[in-house]
Amino acid sequence: MSGCNRFGPELDAYLDGELDAETREGFEAHLPACASCSLALEKRASLDHAIALLPRVEPSPQFEARFWARMARAEEPAGWRARWFALPRLGWVAAGAALVAGLALLLSLRDPSLSAQDWAIVADAEGFELLLEADPELLAALDVLEAWSGSEEI
Amino acid sequence: MIDDDARLMLRVRGGDRRAFEALFRRYTPPLVNFLARMLPERDRAEELAQEVFLRVYQARDRYEPRARFSTWLFSIASNLALNELGRSYRKRETPLEESVLDRLEDPQPGGEEHLEAKRAVSAVEQALASLPDRQRAALLLRAERGLGYAEIGEVLGASPSSVKSLIHRARENLLKLLGEREP
Incomplete structure (x- = not known):
């Protein structure tokens, strides 16, 4: 404001009803005698009125549908995890027990006579045979080694 | 004292999807x-x-009704908008045409005055868009949403005295951009 420097931001605060009682009374006493502040106040009020008259920017017709689609996408993984972790403590215990029982059943179905240690050996042996089938060079090397170890025995 | 929106949000917290739809x-x-x-x-x-x-x-x-729901909502919106603006956009600095505020009054549909008013609306929109981001946010929250300085401060993470200054500068800049001479 070039005409009067007594009130600067207070002028806006007055317009917005944000001045404390003492400052407001001082400003109101000053206003009738100051054409500059009166005009500044008037222009600011017109400005606010102009902003209030601006047409509102409405959401597009697809806004709502797009949002709910986005919500559904955002909820998908969270929903699955939330349901899983929201299991009550008893549910966790039951889930654990079911898992152990399932594993035990699987082992007993394969060969009831084998212990867990036996199964480890069988798995190792199966794995080794598969490895030999897949690698003929290794198989040939093993034959040589077998022949050599036999001759040593003699 | 909890407002109606906060009550709805508490229902959302409790799993009520319809309450969220109402707020939306x-x-x-x-x-x-x-x-x-x-x-x-x-x-x-x-x-x-x-x-x-x-x-x-x-x-x-995690919702707790510490402030009005709308304050929380517009805080999130302001943060997102100001971050976005800080990242990617440049502002127009061009001063606008001569005084337009008078032309906004009482537009008559169809006539010359209506056309004038439309131009004036466009000029005010353009001037608003040219303001520095925080000034624009503060003034919009005041003039369109009717928020007080303390509440605008909560939204923008500023003190009420900073808000007073932001709004003062926003109005001064707008008046200049709209071709209004300061008295």
């Missing part, structure tokens, strides 16, 4: 309008408005 419908128009005035691209404004609601929903379990 209530706040979609003002939120889209605010973000469209803050950002130069309408589509982006709508995307951010959706992001605001998404964040509200995702934060429902």
Whole structure:
């Protein structure tokens, strides 16, 4: 404001009803005698009125549908995890027990006579045979080694 | 004292999806309008408005009614908009044509005055868009949402005295841009 420097931001605060009682009374006493502040106040009020008259920017017709689609996408993984972790403590215990029982059943179905240690050996042996089938060079090397170890025995 | 929106949000926290839908419908128009005035691209404004609601929903379990719901909502919106503006956009600095405020009064549909008023509306919109981002946000929250300085401060993370200064500078800049001479 070039005409009067007594009130600067207070002028806006007055317009917005944000001045404390003492400052407001001082400003109101000053206003009738100051054409500059009166005009500044008037222009600011017109400005606010102009902003209030601006047409509102409405959401597009697809806004709502797009949002709910986005919500559904955002909820998908969270929903699955939330349901899983929201299991009550008893549910966790039951889930654990079911898992152990399932594993035990699987082992007993394969060969009831084998212990867990036996199964480890069988798995190792199966794995080794598969490895030999897949690698003929290794198989040939093993034959040589077998022949050599036999001759040593003699 | 908990307002009606906060009560709805507490129901959302308790798993009530319909309460969230009510808040969504209530706040979609003002939120889209605010973000469209803050950002130069309408589509982006709508995307951010959706992001605001998404964040509200995702934060429902942690919601505590410490402030008005709308203050919280517009805080999220302002942060997103100001971050976005800080990243990617340049502002127009061009001063506008001669005084336009008088031409906004009482437009008559169809006539020359109506045309004048439309031009004036466009000039005010353009001038608003040219303001520094925080000044624009503060003035919009004041003039369109009717928020007090303390509440605007909560939204923008500023003290009430900073808000007073922001609004003062916003109005001064707008008056200059609109060709109004300071007395």
